[in-house]
Amino acid sequence: MSENKLTITAICGSLREGSFNRKVLTAMEELAPKHWEIRRADLSNLPLYNADIESQGDPQSVVEFKESIREADGVLIVTPEYNSGIPGVLKNALDWASRPGKSSVLIQKPFAIAGATPGSGGTAQSQAQVRQTLLAMNAYTMPGPKILIGGIHEKLNETTGELDDESTLRHIEKFLIAFEQWIHFFK
Numbered sequence: 001m002s003e004n005k006l007t008i009t010a011i012c013g014s015l016r017e018g019s020f021n022r023k024v025l026t027a028m029e030e031l032a033p034k035h036w037e038i039r040r041a042d043l044s045n046l047p048l049y050n051a052d053i054e055s056q057g058d059p060q061s062v063v064e065f066k067e068s069i070r071e072a073d074g075v076l077i078v079t080p081e082y083n084s085g086i087p088g089v090l091k092n093a094l095d096w097a098s099r100p101g102k103s104s105v106l107i108q109k110p111f112a113i114a115g116a117t118p119g120s121g122g123t124a125q126s127q128a129q130v131r132q133t134l135l136a137m138n139a140y141t142m143p144g145p146k147i148l149i150g151g152i153h154e155k156l157n158e159t160t161g162e163l164d165d166e167s168t169l170r171h172i173e174k175f176l177i178a179f180e181q182w183i184h185f186f187k
Contacts, residue, residue, distance in 0.1 A: 006183060008038045009072035013079030013090035013115070013126070015044050018161075020116045020152040024172075025078045027163040028114070031173050033180065038076070041068045041093075049095040062096050066105050069097055074110040074183040078147075081117055081126035091133065098137050106137040110186050112179040114147030114172075122148025142182040147175050 010029070014021045029038050045061040047053060058066070069075055079090055098104045113130050115123025127148070134141045149155065155165035163169065 003033070003035045006033075006036050006073045006180065007071060008032070008036050008074050008076055009041050009068045010038050010076045010078070011041045011043065011090070011093065013043075013077065013087045013130075015089055019080065020118070020156075021078045021080050023156065023161065023163050024114060024116045024147075024149065024152070025076075027169065028076065028078070028172055028176060031169065032176055036180075039068060039072070041065055043089050043093045046089075046093055046096060049092055049099075054099060058096075065093060066097055069105040069109060072109070073187070074112065074179060076179065077111060077113045077130060079113065079115045079123060079126050079130060081115065081119075081121065081123040084125045086126050086129040086133070090130065094130070094133050094137075098133075101137075104137050106134060106139045108138060108140060108186065110140045110142065110179075110183045112142045112175065112182065114149075114175065116147075116149035116152035118151065118153045120150040122150040124148050140182070140186055142179055145171070145175050145178055147172060 010025055012022050012025050047059055097106050111134055113127045115127055117123050131141050155168050157164040
């Protein structure tokens with residue numbers, strides 16, 4: 001596999017600074033190949049999608065978010081699950097990115113989805129909804145391996161709070177290698 005530089009946009013579906021999914025994303029950044037440049041997208045300043053706002057021109061936060069996806073070789077989404085579904089902030093971001101429909105930055109963009117939760121489901125329902133949204137926009141979502149981390153609170157170091165479960169970290173490494181292969185499949 002080529003080791004040319006890859007630019008990856010990383011999106012966390014939680015706004016909370018200390019969220020479990022941010023901890024997973026941090027672990028991914030540490031385990032990622034050295035030739036990856038991972039840039040975190042900020043969802044906190046995106047307004048709620050509104051066609052009236054869009055008709056006036058995208059707000060600067062939306063322009064920057066769309067550009068971060070456009071410039072990326074691939075997009076990594078790490079998301080929690082809220083009430084058996086996709087967090088509103090993430091759905092809102094994907095709605096903005098999907099506009100305008102025929103020239104969306106999501107079209108034919110390679111994506112990988114991961115998630116963690118204290119529960120046993122590992123964000124399976126949330127990830128399914130993210131996949132459904134991306135499928136509707138003709139994005140290329142990696143089918144597997146999947147990262148569905150259940151019981152995340154038991155996989156963190158008691159002192160540092162960092163993800164340190166060896167089995168989970170090895171699975172993340174395989175996931176990242178597969179994502180790079182997925183990206184190269186479309187390049």
